[in-house]
Amino acid sequence: MLPRSHRLHRSADFATVVRKGARKGRRTMVVHAHVDSSDVRVGGPRFGLVVSKAVGDSVTRHRVSRRLRHIAGGLLDEAGDDLLVVIRANPASAGASHDDLVRDMRAGLAAAAARARGSS
Secondary structure, three states: OOOHHHEOOOHHHHHHHHHHOEEEEOOOEEEEEEEOOOOOOOOOOEEEEEOOHHHOOHHHHHHHHHHHHHHHHHOOOOOOOOEEEEEEEOHHHHOOOHHHHHHHHHHHHHHHHHHHHHHO
């Protein structure tokens, strides 16, 4: 599970990552990554999720959110400590297998993080 300290909470943080960060689209999700250069925050990467109504009804959206949070929690070691990540679920994520979600998140995170670090 993704610990609370590794979650994005403020809408300003979401906006910064989506607007200024690097983006990598996959079939089931779009991964946005931004290198946080502030000296204030410590403690590892932080993840945020965007699961819109296009994904499905409320039960489906919550299930997708739980699955994505669980996967993100397993990828904390692969993301750098200075990384802010927003994962926007695509409608295909509702019917995707766990392995598909893991593969898409891992590949999207690696590509977006590399782009974010290259541009900062």
